[in-house]
Amino acid sequence: MTKKPKILIIYTGGTIGMVKDYKTGALRAFDFSQISKKIPELQQLHCDIKTISFDDPIDSSNMNVDCYIEIAEIIAKNYKNFDGFVVLTGSDTMSYVSSAISFMFENLQKPVIFTGSQLPIGDLRTDAKENLITSIQIASTQEAGEPVLQEVGLYFEYKLYRANRTTKISAEQFEAFSSMNYPPLVESGVHLNFNYPLLLRSKNKEEKLIFRKKLNNNIAILKLFPGITEAVVRSYIHIKGLQGVILEAYGAGNAPTEPWFLKLLQEFIDNDIYIVNVTQCVGGSVILGHYETSANLKALGVIDGKDITTETALAKMMYLLGENLSKEDFKKYFETSLRGEISE
Numbered sequence: 531m532t533k534k535p536k537i538l539i540i541y542t543g544g545t546i547g548m549v550k551d552y553k554t555g556a557l558r559a560f561d562f563s564q565i566s567k568k569i570p571e572l573q574q575l576h577c578d579i580k581t582i583s584f585d586d587p588i589d590s591s592n593m594n595v596d597c598y599i600e601i602a603e604i605i606a607k608n609y610k611n612f613d614g615f616v617v618l619t620g621s622d623t624m625s626y627v628s629s630a631i632s633f634m635f636e637n638l639q640k641p642v643i644f645t646g647s648q649l650p651i652g653d654l655r656t657d658a659k660e661n662l663i664t665s666i667q668i669a670s671t672q673e674a675g676e677p678v679l680q681e682v683g684l685y686f687e688y689k690l691y692r693a694n695r696t697t698k699i700s701a702e703q704f705e706a707f708s709s710m711n712y713p714p715l716v717e718s719g720v721h722l723n724f725n726y727p728l729l730l731r732s733k734n735k736e737e738k739l740i741f742r743k744k745l746n747n748n749i750a751i752l753k754l755f756p757g758i759t760e761a762v763v764r765s766y767i768h769i770k771g772l773q774g775v776i777l778e779a780y781g782a783g784n785a786p787t788e789p790w791f792l793k794l795l796q797e798f799i800d801n802d803i804y805i806v807n808v809t810q811c812v813g814g815s816v817i818l819g820h821y822e823t824s825a826n827l828k829a830l831g832v833i834d835g836k837d838i839t840t841e842t843a844l845a846k847m848m849y850l851l852g853e854n855l856s857k858e859d860f861k862k863y864f865e866t867s868l869r870g871e872i873s874e
């Protein structure tokens with residue numbers, strides 16, 4: 531028998547850690563250090579499990595940049611002593627937080643898997659057990675003495691996705707996430723099927739883990755809709771300290787060609803506010819210049835988000851703004867895949 535991998539479970543909150551008080555019907559957080567009492571099956575896994583919990587577990591709607599840093603610091607502090615990490619958060623903002631964590635670590639060579647559930651762990655029909663057990667199993671899968679997964683993933687309902695490719699698509703189905711522009715990394719059936727050619731590998735194995743935590747959230751999303759007024763778009767320019775805007779445009783990155791709109795975008799750029807063009811569609815890519823309605827954006831110097839999701843564009847912007855790059859480098863890095871978040 532090979533050495534047992536050591537897995538750290540980080541519990542931050544969300545439905546997965548809740549139990550129902552059968553007298554009142556209310557959901558409340560339970561003591562996560564008692565997890566193996568709730569799921570005795572965990573003892574059958576070939577790994578040693580330790581748990582660490584936020585002092586005050588939160589609903590993921592309350593996740594902010596400080597929480598991202600807190601999770602990343604726990605991983606960084608324990609990186610040497612553990613072989614893999616399973617992070618439990620609420621599913622509502624899981625794509626955002628897991629994307630942010632993917633950028634905060636460069637040269638990651640161990641698995642960091644985010645998971646949660648739609649029903650609390652104490653519920654009879656819960657999806658929590660399968661999600662948690664399989665996430666731990668994937669995190670502890672090793673070949674030739676090294677973890678098979680060496681990136682940030684998100685596991686839900688029999689599929690492990692690259693975290694920075696995911697979007698929450700359902701508040702009802704157990705299959706709560708989709709990853710339209712990148713196939714699952716692992717599928718769980720009778721066997722765990724790793725999709726080896728899709729897995730991310732650090733370019734230089736000798737390089738140490740680099741942990742960056744200067745996230746800058748002076749950013750906003752501007753979602754276009756037919757009929758959007760000049761006053762709405764103009765109001766963004768007056769946001770104090772704003773440094774970046776994710777422009778959620780139509781289809782392949784198309785936007786109105788009306789002069790007032792283009793003039794305002796020019797004003798953003800003149801005011802040193804970066805604009806990144808992403809698509810409102812759940813799948814597919816921005817192709818700047820493909821239609822006349824995006825050619826103008828390209829000419830203005832709008833950054834091409836390609837097939838990045840909105841959640842990941844936000845995370846990448848927070849990360850790159852924190853690095854104080856020159857304008858040329860900011861655009862270059864945004865348009866390049868750093869953690870497998872865009873297709874090249």
Ligand code: ASP
Nearest residue numbers: 544545589590620621622
């Ligand atoms: N509202 C919960 C949260 O995101 C839902 C969940 O846990 O899935 O924290």
